[in-house]
Amino acid sequence: MPYGYNGKVLHVDLTAGKLEVEELEEAFYRTYLGGSGLGMAYALKLIPPGADPLGPDNVLVISLGVTTGAPISGQSRATATAKSPLSGAIGDAQAGGFWPAEAKGAGFDAYIIKGKAKEPVYLWVQDGEAELRDAAHLWGKVTGEVQATIREELDDAKIEVLQCGPAGEMGVRFACIISMCNRAHGRSGMGAVMGSKNLKAIAVRGHQRPEVADGKALTSLARWGAQNFPESDIYGMGVDGTADVLAYQNESGGLPTRNWSSGVFEGYEAITGAAMSNSILKERDTCYACVVRCKRVVETEWQGKEVLPQYGGPEYETLATFGSYCGVDDLAAVAYANQVCNMYGLDTISCGATVAFAMDCFEQWTCWPKGRPGPVSASARGRKTWSWPSRATTCRPTCRKSSAAWASSTPSTRLAPTTSRQSTMAPTKGTLRPIRIAWACWTCGRHSPRAAWAWKRSATRPIPSNGTACSTASTSANSSMARPGSSTIPTSW
Numbered sequence: 387m388p389y390g391y392n393g394k395v396l397h398v399d400l401t402a403g404k405l406e407v408e409e410l411e412e413a414f415y416r417t418y419l420g421g422s423g424l425g426m427a428y429a430l431k432l433i434p435p436g437a438d439p440l441g442p443d444n445v446l447v448i449s450l451g452v453t454t455g456a457p458i459s460g461q462s463r464a465t466a467t468a469k470s471p472l473s474g475a476i477g478d479a480q481a482g483g484f485w486p487a488e489a490k491g492a493g494f495d496a497y498i499i500k501g502k503a504k505e506p507v508y509l510w511v512q513d514g515e516a517e518l519r520d521a522a523h524l525w526g527k528v529t530g531e532v533q534a535t536i537r538e539e540l541d542d543a544k545i546e547v548l549q550c551g552p553a554g555e556m557g558v559r560f561a562c563i564i565s566m567c568n569r570a571h572g573r574s575g576m577g578a579v580m581g582s583k584n585l586k587a588i589a590v591r592g593h594q595r596p597e598v599a600d601g602k603a604l605t606s607l608a609r610w611g612a613q614n615f616p617e618s619d620i621y622g623m624g625v626d627g628t629a630d631v632l633a634y635q636n637e638s639g640g641l642p643t644r645n646w647s648s649g650v651f652e653g654y655e656a657i658t659g660a661a662m663s664n665s666i667l668k669e670r671d672t673c674y675a676c677v678v679r680c681k682r683v684v685e686t687e688w689q690g691k692e693v694l695p696q697y698g699g700p701e702y703e704t705l706a707t708f709g710s711y712c713g714v715d716d717l718a719a720v721a722y723a724n725q726v727c728n729m730y731g732l733d734t735i736s737c738g739a740t741v742a743f744a745m746d747c748f749e750q751w752t753c754w755p756k757g758r759p760g761p762v763s764a765s766a767r768g769r770k771t772w773s774w775p776s777r778a779t780t781c782r783p784t785c786r787k788s789s790a791a792w793a794s795s796t797p798s799t800r801l802a803p804t805t806s807r808q809s810t811m812a813p814t815k816g817t818l819r820p821i822r823i824a825w826a827c828w829t830c831g832r833h834s835p836r837a838a839w840a841w842k843r844s845a846t847r848p849i850p851s852n853g854t855a856c857s858t859a860s861t862s863a864n865s866s867m868a869r870p871g872s873s874t875i876p877t878s879w
């Protein structure tokens with residue numbers, strides 16, 4: 387058996403209700419190294435072409451890394467791999483915590499989930515033994531309730547539970563898989579895949595530890611890491627969590643703000659990692675054997691609603707999406723949004739970005755509900771530097787509702803009326819002022835991380851030549867922009 391592994395993977399056929407153990411040779415592990423390698427190998431082998439991501443043909447692989455379970459900082463990771471309901475391509479998402487180390491100790495290197503159960507079930511694995519159990523009583527329950535119920539009915543408080551929340555059950559395409567109620571396999575909709583299979587949870591308990599080649603060297607390496615951590619470059623991440631980078635992002639103009647209409651948020655100081663450490667932080671949490679302790683545990687209330695320590699605390703990404711991306715500088719509000727996502731199994735990045743996009747559409751009158759009054763003036767909303775697109779003869783191209791108007795418009799009217807904000811980062815140039823333009827894919831509606839400075843206004847935006855040309859559309863759009871110093875600065879708005 388190769389060092390670091392159990393040499394076995396568990397195949398779970400939910401349609402047939404069968405469990406099978408496959409034993410693997412060392413050559414396989416050396417070819418498909420790590421949790422991501424294992425997950426990708428099985429996804430490519432088992433998912434048929436054209437499989438519906440939310441259908442029984444899709445295969446969900448939860449796989450563990452070679453060092454998972456060893457006493458080294460930062461190694462307790464699991465990867466969830468399947469065909470993504472968001473992109474239609476292979477998606478994978480990783481998370482840490484204690485579930486990965488416990489799952490390795492339970493005797494398997496990967497859990498391969500196929501088919502679809504007739505009724506909701508959960509998988510229970512303990513020291514090499516596995517069984518499917520009824521989960522009807524867990525269906526629709528939030529993550530904290532599910533974890534507590536499983537631990538109670540199996541009578542072991544140390545069981546680790548990986549689960550899809552109600553969002554996954556309902557097929558929300560950015561639903562995540564979550565363990566410990568706060569460690570999320572966030573990206574690419576893996577929770578929706580899990581929910582589509584009627585698999586509510588995978589509960590694990592294990593006492594095996596992987597064999598390593600040189601235990602003494604590993605122990606001394608781990609000790610060296612612990613001793614030298616305070617002098618390392620990532621010490622700040624331990625003190626203030628991943629939110630430690632938020633202030634730097636803001637300084638460099640890379641903090642997503644108001645649906646990426648800016649990279650600078652005037653209220654950033656209220657949502658930094660330091661602000662959290664000095665206010666609502668209850669304690670620092672960690673993953674198996676990790677000395678960094680970057681995980682946040684917060685306790686507060688927002689508008690009379692409790693924010694519980696069980697659901698952790700916001701990471702940088704959550705602070706950026708529910709905070710600056712939405713123009714929110716209320717830390718308790720962001721912590722509450724984080725809790726709701728962790729309770730229901732929603733990816734905080736996609737969820738926050740979706741809310742920001744909806745806010746932007748709403749404010750720009752492109753998705754205004756019928757019968758509602760029009761947008762109030764910028765000054766009435768307290769946004770002194772917010773400016774409205776003055777020639778939005780077509781709706782914003784990222785708004786699906788506007789696609790017909792967009793397609794029938796002429797190139798000269800195809801503005802990309804992304805909101806613009808006067809820069810605090812760049813100088814003015816005569817009567818022109820620098821604005822930051824953010825782009826979103828016209829086809830899929832998702833925002834491109836690419837943004838650029840332009841003088842006064844953006845140029846026209848071409849229609850993508852095919853239905854999936856996200857990157858092509860973004861690239862060509864960006865290349866047509868006038869940038870500061872460019873001789874092609876548009877002179878009329």
Ligand code: SF4
Nearest residue numbers: 460672673676678680
């Ligand atoms: S505590 Fe932070 S640094 Fe350590 S393994 Fe967990 S996520 Fe990684």
